[in-house]
Structure formats: C-alpha cells, structure tokens
Amino acid sequence: MAKSVNKVILLGNVGKDPEIRVLPSGQPVANFSIATSERFKDQQGNWQDRTEWHNMTAYGKLAEIIRDYVKKGSKLYAEGRLTTRSWDDKESGKKVYRTEIVVGDISLLSGRGEEGGATSGGYSQQRSGSGYDQRSSGPDDYANTGITDDDIPF
Amino acid sequence: MAKSVNKVILLGNVGKDPEIRVLPSGQPVANFSIATSERFKDQQGNWQDRTEWHNMTAYGKLAEIIRDYVKKGSKLYAEGRLTTRSWDDKESGKKVYRTEIVVGDISLLSGRGEEGGATSGGYSQQRSGSGYDQRSSGPDDYANTGITDDDIPF
Amino acid sequence: MAKSVNKVILLGNVGKDPEIRVLPSGQPVANFSIATSERFKDQQGNWQDRTEWHNMTAYGKLAEIIRDYVKKGSKLYAEGRLTTRSWDDKESGKKVYRTEIVVGDISLLSGRGEEGGATSGGYSQQRSGSGYDQRSSGPDDYANTGITDDDIPF
Amino acid sequence: MAKSVNKVILLGNVGKDPEIRVLPSGQPVANFSIATSERFKDQQGNWQDRTEWHNMTAYGKLAEIIRDYVKKGSKLYAEGRLTTRSWDDKESGKKVYRTEIVVGDISLLSGRGEEGGATSGGYSQQRSGSGYDQRSSGPDDYANTGITDDDIPF
C-alpha cells in the first residue's frame, strides 16, 4: 500500500499552562491547546478575526519538555498528526468525537509574556536525530527507536 | 500579532463518493473523508495498522472539481486548514465538536479503481498558478470564487 | 496531469538585512537568507551544530513587508517553493546553479534583537484570503488575482 | 536557541532511474531527481508550464527502497530537508553550489508507466510507525539505520 501522510503544522499561542498526566506505564502525557487565528472579511466588508483552538497531546520526553518550558501564552511551532477518538456519550448515547493533534515536534518561540521574547531561554525540541526517543511505544507513537536517553544532548 | 499557521497535509484514500450540497447562495460545497493509516507495534510487539478518518470540506470551484473527479477509493493529496465547529447536543445539552479540514488544494493521484490508476484522467487543482484566481477574499483562507461569508456554515 | 507539489517550510533566523531591488516593471523584489541549524553527533559522539543557509526571494507586497519589518537576526517562519536558476559561468563555461525559495508566506516571530521579542510589533503576512495580490504576474508568481490593494487590511 | 525547521514537501515525477552508490562504509546512497511543474501566465496572458527539477538524495534503507521501487517516471511524494554543498570550481576558482533535498520519507504513488498505476506494487516507506526504527542517531534528521557520520558526504 502506498503509505499515507497525516501531517499538521501549527504556529500559534498556547491557551493555558499544559496539563501533565502520567500513564499507568509511567509515561508522561501533556495536554494543551494552541490558538491560531485568521482574518476574513465579514458581510459588511470589515475585517474580522476568527480563532481556532487545537487540542494538542504529547507523550514521553516531549511531554516533559512541554511541562518544563511551555506556558500559557507561549508562542509555539508544532508538528504532529491528526487523531480522532470517539466514545458514546453516557447521557445521549450518541457517539461523540474529539480530534487531537499528537505532537511530534515543537519549536518554542517564546516563553510566557513577561519572561518571554525570542531571546529568553526559549527551549526547542526538534523531531530530528535522536529526538525520536521521546515517544514511547504505543498506538499514538511516531516512533519506537532503540535510542537511549543519554543520546539526547539536552 | 505575528500571524499564525494552521496547515494540514494529507495523502490517503477517499472513503465514499463525495457529497455535494449547494448553499443558499448557490455556492457548492463538497464533503468527503480521507483515510490515512499508520503502523504501530502493539504491546505484544506485533505490527498493527490503525486508520484515521479525516472529514474534508471544500467550497466553490474546488467543490466542483471534487464532485467531478474524486470518487470512493480515489487516492488524494490534500492541503487544508483545521476548523472545529461546536453546538449543543439537543438531548444531553452537552457541547459537541466536529473537526474538519477545509481543503485549500488537492492533487488527484488516481481515480476509482476500475477507472483509475495514475494514468487515468487524473485531474488536479493546485493552489498556484491559475488556481489562485479562483479565490475571493472571504473568511476562508482557501475558499473559492465568489463565496461570500454567509455561504460558510460556521 | 496530476498537479505537483513544491513546498518549503522554514523557521530560522535572517542572516542580514534584506536587499531590495525594483524590477523594470516597478515590482519590488526582496532577497535575504535564512539560517536553519540542526544537531548531529560527530564521529567522536559529540554533538555538533550544522547551519544551512537558504536563499529567499519575495516579490511585490511581500517584498515591501520584508523590507519594512524583516531585519538581520529576525526569527522568521516562511513558506515558499523551490526554484533553481542556471547560467553559464563566463570563465569556466560551466553551467552553474542557484537554488532559491520563492516566498509565498511569512510570519515574523521577532524583530531584531534589541527591538525584538515576540511581543514587539511583530508583523505578519499570511498567504491567505486577499493576501495573494502581493505577487505580481510573472513566472515566479504564485498567483495573479484580481484583488486590489484596498482589499488588504494592513 | 529555538529550534529551526527545514522541511521540503514534493509531489512529482522521477526523471530517471535512481543512481545507487555505496559509501566506503557500505551504506547505500540513492540519487534521483523529481520534476514538479506549475502553470503561470506569461506577459501575453497565455498559460505556460514551467518544470522545476529537484535533486534528491537518500541514505540507508531508504536508498534501498528507492533502488528497488522507484523508477523513471514514478510519481512520488517525498519529504526531506534542504542542504547545500559548495566547492571551488577547479577552472574558474569560483565557489559553486549544489542544493539537494535529503529525503526523510517517501510515498510511492505509482511505478513506471507500463508497470505502474496506483495499483501496481507501490511500496511506501513512511516516517512513522515502523519507519522510525530504521533511523539511528546521526547528522541527518532523516538518515536511516546504521549510518554513521562519516557516511555522510558533507
């Protein structure tokens, strides 16, 4: 089968401080949201902004990096892939869906406002080289390499 | 504010023949889905495939092209942007969400199986060259000629 | 023919203040370079950085925006497409090549160091909506729309 | 420093059968070119096509896959990163440059014409799931299993 491609590229601002959970396996998971906005002309011909919110999920080392460096207001570049989970709502019995972006790579472009600016200690984590070992095995993983932690230079 | 980026790139197969609606304004809208799949190792170390389904929406001329050339089974490259609509479920009163990709560009890589293959009359519509003059100003980065804001259902 | 895709996405720092020329047609052109860097392990197992320089060219209104807002040191997100020009070197008679990225969209993430930071008046220009009229007609264009300048909200 | 992004996405046709070399280390390298084309209006208002040729390089397992499945005429999706090598021309003494795309991922969309079509044995190699374990740490974001730094010719 020709391989498929499922890629998302976002550049926007983080809505709240990320929430960190730890899976039963011990694997950390970070959840946060990114806002992107676009301008459009309304019916009166006036420019309006519309904001789109994106649900982001990161696993493993990438979750730890996000926990440590990403804050409410951070400007962030993120790459990932789309995934949609569904379940039956208990009350209505209807199937409900939640689409998330499983983060594969980020570049932190600023810290929180007062700390921030591109010259502040912006941390970044690229999906390159040994970066892949940030992810654990599992269905949401991009990778499962044999790279060990001391291969990571940060 | 620094401009944001909201970009999706998909390459996969179309699940069903697209559904075409016409907005009150007369503008066509195409809805279809694309499947992407990825392999991952399960906990037993066996390779599994997971399929992800993506809800696609196209407006204007791009909707017409999709109507005319995209079929169930078509292999398609598509670019777009993420958008999430929400409403209150009538029964449960809970907010429900639906995430879609508003298509900005496609490249048709095959037709339906029996017609298909890369040598069949693959049509493609690129967001460059002549493609651009299809677009008008409007709420949608990717919307096409003559769509006015009230044509857009969100 | 199935349409092709030629897309570049860069996020890096601008090496020098952009150079602005004006074509005989009156069309402005901006040339600048973006550095990206990556880490890799050398043969001794030490982490090294390698910098890649990208030649960027922008036309029309986008060139003017770059002239006005992009400086040496600016952190910039840019989308574009690859193009390679060639000519015969006068001395050797050999064909020489120069690959450039024709910019279609930018997001300015910082100004020059001292002015900069993500909170400074970062200007951004997105390749969306009426943004296309930034480009002139010509072989290097992404688009040639009938949008007039007063469609542009900035 | 905030991490940079250097990403290329191409979808086009392969110009010739790939050339395969083997590095002193035993690692395979594949070189090939992809053509993309775009339409533009010339000064007379007529539509013209321009073809852009992209120099592609792949290492390791990805090179083997390309050797085995990619042929002249293949339609290919490829992701990679830009890299430019330079050297001094022996005759003119001038510095000359060659820009290449180091391939990180491909999806083969067709074989050669007569074998081909989307239904032919399209192989694909995705940079996800099982694809990742091909990669080792190393200078190349996209390099594959077991490539050591001195396998990389720049």
Next chain:
DNA sequence: TTTT
C-alpha cells in the same frame, strides 16, 4: 530527465 518526468508527467498529462
């Protein structure tokens, strides 16, 4: 050097 590709492709339609």
Next chain:
DNA sequence: TTTT
C-alpha cells in the same frame, strides 16, 4: 467509509 478507503487502500494494499
């Protein structure tokens, strides 16, 4: 609901 696709595809191999």
